[in-house]
Amino acid sequence: MDNFTFYSPTYFVFGKNTEDQTGACVKRFGGHKVLIHYGGGSVVRSGLLDRVKKSLEKENIPYVELGGVKANPRSGMVYKGIELARKEKVDFILPVGGGSVIDSAKAIAFGVLYDGDFWDFYDEARPVTEALPVGVVLTLAATGSEGSTDAVITKEEGMYKRCVDGDILRPLFAIMNPQLTTTLPPYQTASGISDIMAHCMERYFTHSKEVETTDRLLEAVMLTMVKEAKRVMAEPDNYEARANIMWCGTIAHNNMTGVGRIQDWGTHHMENELSSTYGCSHGAGLAILFPSWMKYVMNLDINRFAQFAVRVWGCQMNFEDPSVTAREGIEAYQNFIHMLELPTSISEIGGKEDDIPALAQSMFHNAPNHGNFLKLTEDIAKEIYRMAL
Ligand code: NZQ
């Protein structure tokens, strides 16, 4: 196990009707004036936004609001948010929504305190060390942004989708009511499940040795997801399934399951190009790419892939030829994606062979390093995109 530090200060408020505690949480974490940030209207239609506002009013906390964040959030909205937050002198950012809204809020939170262009942090892969406090009301189990260090934004000029991180970007609190996720369309529920699995797999496929604790934690999350994904797709209103998936989403990406090991993340970086180019959900892009990445890299450590097959998918170990087991594991994962009814090829989301050089080029624009299990080059990325075509 490698040396590590782990700082995860988020206060989680989990369960039914917990959004009524939003005002109390803002107060507890020192907010005096709040910017409420939200997306394209789901929180208006569900009545959640009104409940959140009431909860702030109950604590006499003034607020301004900014809605309209698009899925795969854009830089233009971040600039708007920074301007509004400065003008209104807010001291707390409160996203109410999924990962896109939370990431837009995080970018506003650090952009407000920075004199230059917030995008400098993305261009220079500079860690963020100063930001206004962020507290979250989560409506979608997927990205883990409610507990993560990351904020993923797409720069409209060039459509570069990039990530920054910093411990300061971990939300101070996260309100997580699984009931709120029952209004999600099946495609978004499924995309979230795919993302949670991917966050586990990006950590699971490692060359680090003696990482049994985190291996077993990752397997626990993936086994739970395999069980609960089936249940939630068949019964979207099943509270217990929604609750387990929601908590899996958080622990899959607040890095408790990833400390002390080298993680990969090549597939995530390749995915950024799919969601920014074709507008698919992040989880759908990952579902398309992961099987191809796995097939491309599995011979680098066939036993790790066989272990994944046996422990997560219940495959029988073939001791004479572990590559048979490894392939069965990848097939089991592909069947899981089919069950979720997510796309399985780039052509299904509108991509063509001719697009591939531009996808790979954009991925490496100003960002030379991708992947650790296998370090990706532009040519390797092209090959994996082709396999997923
Ligand atoms: O905009 P509204 O109207 O709210 O609709 C949203 C959106 O259209 C809808 N939705 C959310 N909650 C709902 C709901 N509809 C009905 N009922 C609800 N309860 O779902 C759609 C997708 O929302 P979005 O926030 O885009 O999804 P997700 O949570 O999957 O976030 C994806 C973004 O997060 C990034 C992704 O790249 C992508 O940009 N990621 C962020 C990470 C992080 N910060 O740690 C890590 C991830 O790996 C990921 O890269």
Ligand code: ZN
């Ligand atoms: Zn992800």
